[in-house]
Amino acid sequence: MEKSKTNITIADVAKRAGVSKTTISRYLNGKFEFMSAESQQRIKGIIEELNFRPNNLARSLKSSKSHLIGVLIADISNPFSSILVKGITDYCKQCGYNVVVANTDNDSEKEREYILSMIDQRVEGLIINVSGDNNEFLRDIAENHVPIVLADRPIFPTMFDTVKTNDYQATIDAITYLAEEGFTKVGYFTEPINNIGTRMIRQQAYKEACHMLQLEPQEYVIDSKDESGIENQVQQFLAHNQGQTNAIFTANGVTMISVLGAMHRLGLTIPQDVAICGFDNWPWMELIGPGITVVSQPFYDVGVECVKRMMFRLEENSKSSPEVIELESQFIIRGSTKLKK
CATH class of the missing domain: 3.40.50.2300 (Response regulator)
Structure with a gap:
């Protein structure tokens, strides 16, 4: 009798794809280095065919990671914000992360409340379009809790990775x-x-x-x-x-x-x-x-680059000096x- 699709495991996907469970795990976590484009497409197709959905809670408990990124937007009604968020969510998905989004209405108190709430939800990092009045609070969050990447709005002096236009x-x-x-x-x-x-x-x-x-x-x-x-x-x-x-x-x-x-x-x-x-x-x-x-301004690309910088912080180097990345406008x-x- 064929196994129920709700009970499909990483082992089942690995067997069908002819690869190890480690390879499937790396694919699910967006770690594509040393993995050919052909292998990625084959694994993607089998996951879709089997309707496999990884148990994110189990993965997070096992790895002590939530695979969540918090995103705070100053004004979600601004059309640029929706494009920025799409860039963030699209690339987070590729990297095996989900996002939690909050709109602060350019209100510094709301910004602090949402950040603390997201930390309670065990986000691994924060991408913030800042209100402009929480510099020391944000410094404390980055030093004691999770890395921060700023989207579009820099802080002076530079204390976080920032992605903006020229x-x-x-x-x-x-x-x-x-x-x-x-x-x-x-x-x-x-x-x-x-x-x-x-x-x-x-x-x-x-x-x-x-x-x-x-x-x-x-x-x-x-x-x-x-x-x-x-x-x-x-x-x-x-x-x-x-x-x-x-x-x-x-x-x-x-x-x-x-x-x-x-x-x-x-x-x-x-x-x-x-x-x-x-x-x-x-x-x-x-x-x-x-x-x-x-x-x-290339707002979608700003979102993508924010996630790339966050992945660098989470997976490669959490201690290097912050960088300001400027993208060309037209x-x-x-x-x-x-x-x-």
Whole structure:
């Protein structure tokens, strides 16, 4: 009588594949070194054929490992977050790990509570898109509990492995492009900095670009929930620069959609009344007006690289100095910044 599929074991998979139980175990834990692509595909096919599901609880008790990674996201409503999390979960699965995800709403207290809860669930590591106000708490967690990798938002001074895009150079390049296109005034619109590393870097890069290009720095901090306030700020920028060729650079996608909404309500035409570009390439941006010029960031790849760095910490070297890994962004030019000459 054929064995019930619910009772299939690693030994059954190994026998069918013609390999050792150790090889199957290594496959399940994402350790593919010394394993050919052909062997990986054969094992994968047999696992699917037998409908084999490893007993994660038994594996974790035997190895004293949970095979869980905790993921904390500052704002899950931001479209970039879902792409980042997909990159993390896809690669964790390849490595034999599951994920526990929490949304902190950029709230430092929630961040601490979720981290402690995840440690109680025996996560082996934490990948965090930080709120910006828990540096010493995070240091204690990394020193006494589990390794931490930061996604997108760095902490200063560097104390954890961090995977991010080339924010500083991308901002410099974007402002330089606007100046070369003939825009004489470039306003910088951002959400509150709030000790968030990415926002700090982009703000500093904007100031540096203005200094290099001899542009007047003009910064506006918006509240994305205050529509009338944003309208007033856009009007202030234009009133201050009458008779100039004006452009607005937004620090992230949330700021971009907030400013675009204000421009629409004010009846402004892009780019004739004011040009606009900024960070984050949300899918609809090529459909708005003449299309929005953007700095497109490889968020999926950021997620993947975070997991790779976590696996390095868990399986190879937990004590080496932290590294900051920067991935290249892409500057996509569309009609929102093209002046008729």
